[in-house]
Amino acid sequence: MSPRIRLLKISELEDTVGREALADTLARFSCPLNKEVESYLKDASKAVQSSCMPSSVTYLAFDSRTNDLLGYFTLMMKAYSVRSDALNSANKRLISRFSEIDASGNFTAAVYLIAQIGKNFALPEEDQVEGSELLMAAMDVFCETKSAIGGKLVMVEREVDRPKLLEFYNDNGFKSWTTRRNAKDGMVYDQMFAVLGGK
Numbered sequence: 552m553s554p555r556i557r558l559l560k561i562s563e564l565e566d567t568v569g570r571e572a573l574a575d576t577l578a579r580f581s582c583p584l585n586k587e588v589e590s591y592l593k594d595a596s597k598a599v600q601s602s603c604m605p606s607s608v609t610y611l612a613f614d615s616r617t618n619d620l621l622g623y624f625t626l627m628m629k630a631y632s633v634r635s636d637a638l639n640s641a642n643k644r645l646i647s648r649f650s651e652i653d654a655s656g657n658f659t660a661a662v663y664l665i666a667q668i669g670k671n672f673a674l675p676e677e678d679q680v681e682g683s684e685l686l687m688a689a690m691d692v693f694c695e696t697k698s699a700i701g702g703k704l705v706m707v708e709r710e711v712d713r714p715k716l717l718e719f720y721n722d723n724g725f726k727s728w729t730t731r732r733n734a735k736d737g738m739v740y741d742q743m744f745a746v747l748g749g750k
């Protein structure tokens with residue numbers, strides 16, 4: 552992990568400094584490019600609650616020199632189910648090594664999910680973290696988990712109408728596999744995957 556970044560789970564920070572100081576810290580976060588990413592963190596109780604549940608963990612990334620809040624990400628495990636004919640042959644071969652296959656040849660795999668990720672745009676531009684640095688810190692957490700319990704695939708879901716994010720994730724080793732339409736709002740997501748390296 553970049554020596555600049557110090558990670559703290561949001562729940563740990565709350566335990567250490569208390570709810571009010573946590574709220575002060577989170578109030579210094581701004582992410583105008585993605586209001587959902589911003590409000591998820593701003594609504595501290597929502598983030599803390601969900602990180603108390605086993606389903607996800609939210610990590611705050613601080614600048615180890617200045618203590619500025621650089622950004623955050625929320626990580627979890629997810630079941631990814633996909634019809635066999637929705638994948639190209641290379642991805643089919645890859646996922647078959649980590650998944651259950653039903654009688655119709657459909658795959659279900661446990662994958663690591665980056666549920667939220669965003670950098671803090673409230674900092675002066677020269678102090679902001681590079682998105683790739685933040686993403687690599689998330690990948691490092693998965694690598695540690697992988698060495699303890701295994702796992703190989705990391706998924707992120709990008710709204711299809713945000714092409715700049717396609718560039719960002721492609722540059723950082725993610726490839727588009729499948730799309731998913733959210734039943735609630737009709738939004739279409741590009742489901743992108745990266746493969747964790749090493750044994």
Ligand SMILES: CC(C)(COP(=O)(O)OP(=O)(O)OC[C@H]1O[C@@H](n2cnc3c(N)ncnc32)[C@H](O)[C@@H]1OP(=O)(O)O)[C@@H](O)C(=O)NCCC(=O)NCCS
Pocket residue numbers: 582584585588667668669670671680681682683685707708709710713715716719
């Ligand atoms: C994604 C992110 C971490 C990448 O950081 P980075 O590599 O340092 O890159 P930048 O912040 O400079 O963004 C690169 C470009 O993508 C654009 N971009 C970033 N997030 C975007 C978004 N959510 N929607 C549309 N465009 C976005 C930026 O405007 C910028 O465009 P430009 O090249 O025309 O200036 C950071 O942009 C971010 O926190 N974005 C908002 C949160 C977000 O969308 N998270 C991803 C959810 S899947």
